[in-house]
Amino acid sequence: MSIVRTKHVPFELVDYLEGSVDAAARRRITEHLDTCKRCREEMETIASTVSELKAMPEETVPQTYFAGFLPRLHESLQKKREKKPLWNPRAVYVTVPVLSFVVIFFLLLNVPILERKPNLHESIRPLIVDLSPDDIAEVMGSRLHGEVLNETENPAVYNTMMRKQYNAAKVVKDALEDKSMSLSLNENDYQGVIESLNDDQVDHIIVRLKERTIL
Amino acid sequence: MSLLKDFELVEKFQQGDETSFNELVKRYQEKIYWIARRIAADHDAADDIAQEVFIKAYSALKDFRGDSAVYTWLYRVTVNLSLNYVRRKKARNFFRIDDFFTLESDGNDSPDKIFEAKEHNQLLNEAIQQLPEKQKAAFILRYQEELTYEEISDILKTSVGGLKANYFHAVKKIGEYVNRAHKTRSI
Ligand SMILES: [Zn+2]
Numbered sequence: 464m465s466i467v468r469t470k471h472v473p474f475e476l477v478d479y480l481e482g483s484v485d486a487a488a489r490r491r492i493t494e495h496l497d498t499c500k501r502c503r504e505e506m507e508t509i510a511s512t513v514s515e516l517k518a519m520p521e522e523t524v525p526q527t528y529f530a531g532f533l534p535r536l537h538e539s540l541q542k543k544r545e546k547k548p549l550w551n552p553r554a555v556y557v558t559v560p561v562l563s564f565v566v567i568f569f570l571l572l573n574v575p576i577l578e579r580k581p582n583l584h585e586s587i588r589p590l591i592v593d594l595s596p597d598d599i600a601e602v603m604g605s606r607l608h609g610e611v612l613n614e615t616e617n618p619a620v621y622n623t624m625m626r627k628q629y630n631a632a633k634v635v636k637d638a639l640e641d642k643s644m645s646l647s648l649n650e651n652d653y654q655g656v657i658e659s660l661n662d663d664q665v666d667h668i669i670v671r672l673k674e675r676t677i678l
Numbered sequence: 679m680s681l682l683k684d685f686e687l688v689e690k691f692q693q694g695d696e697t698s699f700n701e702l703v704k705r706y707q708e709k710i711y712w713i714a715r716r717i718a719a720d721h722d723a724a725d726d727i728a729q730e731v732f733i734k735a736y737s738a739l740k741d742f743r744g745d746s747a748v749y750t751w752l753y754r755v756t757v758n759l760s761l762n763y764v765r766r767k768k769a770r771n772f773f774r775i776d777d778f779f780t781l782e783s784d785g786n787d788s789p790d791k792i793f794e795a796k797e798h799n800q801l802l803n804e805a806i807q808q809l810p811e812k813q814k815a816a817f818i819l820r821y822q823e824e825l826t827y828e829e830i831s832d833i834l835k836t837s838v839g840g841l842k843a844n845y846f847h848a849v850k851k852i853g854e855y856v857n858r859a860h861k862t863r864s865i
Contacts, residue, residue, distance in 0.1 A: 474842035477821075477849050509846075512853035516821065519799050524711070524721065532707050533700060536732050543733065 469495045473505045480506070480513045684748040688739055699739070703732055706749060709823070710756045716818045717760035719807050723767075727759045746832065753833045757815050764811075798856070805855035809848050812836070816844035817852075 472492050478484045479492050496503050682690070682701070690698040710731055715724035734755055742748065809817060812834075819830045820841070827838045834841070 474839075474846045477846055481821075483824075509849050509853055512849055512856070515798065515802060515856070516849070516852070519802055522715070524715075528725075529708055529711070532711075532728070533703050536703060536729055539729060539733055540736055 469498075471499065472496070472502050476502070476506050476509060477513060480510060481517075685744045688742055688744070688748055691739055692742075699736065702735070702739075702748065706752055707732075709749075710752060713753060713756045713818065713823060714760045716806075716822055717757065717814065718763050719803070723763050724760075727756065727763060730759055731755050750829070750832045753819075754835075757819075757833065761811050761815065801856050801859050802852065804859075805852040808855060809851055813844045813848035813851065816841050817848035820845050821849075 469491070472479070472495050475484065475488065475492055479489065484492065496506065682698075684702065684705070687698040687702050691702070707728060711724050711728045714727040714731075715721060718724050718727065731752060735752060738751070739748075742751070806814065806817065815834055816830065816836075819825045819833065820827070825833075827841050830836075830841055831838050836844075
């Protein structure tokens with residue numbers, strides 16, 4: 464029985480399993496694995512992950528996206544060029560002192576420059592109020608999203624979306640159906656309901672969501 | 679017409695030939711988009727990042743010196759912008775929407791059973807997303823973009839040895855994440 468004298472090979476194992484090492488390295492690693500239990504065990508811990516990763520479907524994006532990329536880039540570059548005069552030194556010399564003076568003036572007067580909504584769970588609030596129509600569609604399962612769902616062929620994506628929708632809808636539904644809200648909720652129109660919420664109602668949902676995170 | 683090398687395109691661009699810039703964009707837009715997309719895990723973010731990379735490139739290439747490959751520079755900016763995006767997003771949404779909605783999946787509710795088996799691929803994607811920055815970048819560039827360690831080393835300015843270790847630990851962590859998820863689910 465031989466004693467292991469060659470270097471351990473853990474950091475080469477992913478490439479080895481992937482088949483992306485050259486013949487000489489392959490031979491060396493194989494020989495080492497034959498004699499080293501420790502590296503064999505390391506290999507066993509990652510072998511299934513490597514093959515699972517390999518089996519993952521490739522993500523795709525429509526080719527039309529790349530076709531439109533360059534024209535949009537030139538639009539942005541053009542816009543950038545047009546904006547430039549704003550930053551010429553003379554403009555800065557004038558604007559900076561003036562703006563500073565205005566800011567200091569208001570600070571001294573103790574006038575709040577930005578009106579701030581007091582209290583109200585500031586970390587969670589944006590979650591609700593800043594949801595884009597797309598987010599709302601995704602989470603709440605609007606008709607728009609229904610179409611997207613029908614089109615997706617990836618069962619993983621489908622299941623995850625359905626799960627999110629179901630859970631999200633349930634949280635919001637529970638919150639809305641609270642007696643204090645006096646709101647009746649149409650099962651199929653969460654998006655419409657979300658969009659029509661007033662500030663107090665949004666806050667109410669936030670409270671509910673917060674309770675859940677604490678639990 | 680034979681294909682010009684990257685540095686030849688840069689030279690022509692520096693001499694005022696705009697079409698050379700377009701050629702570089704076409705050559706790298708997909709690679710850059712996919713690196714950003716895999717790190718940021720979001721199409722719109724990846725699109726913004728890819729656009730920003732080339733907007734930066736447009737001015738930077740004017741004084742680009744040929745002592746490193748153009749794509750090295752492009753990929754490095756892409757990785758950095760993408761990691762910045764992930765950081766900002768994390769900070770902004772430290773209560774992630776998922777955190778609320780997965781709390782619901784605690785049993786009893788029968789409709790939840792439909793979703794019980796969260797698909798394996800989804801789990802793998804989640805696992806990739808939770809990797810620490812260095813491991814994530816090494817994993818994406820090596821495993822998904824299939825760059826060599828030498829190339830990645832130039833891009834990330836990390837030693838080859840360090841990268842190999844990052845790569846191995848990344849795969850190991852992905853496996854652990856998936857196993858843990860399966861265990862918690864079956865309890
Ligand atoms: Zn060994």
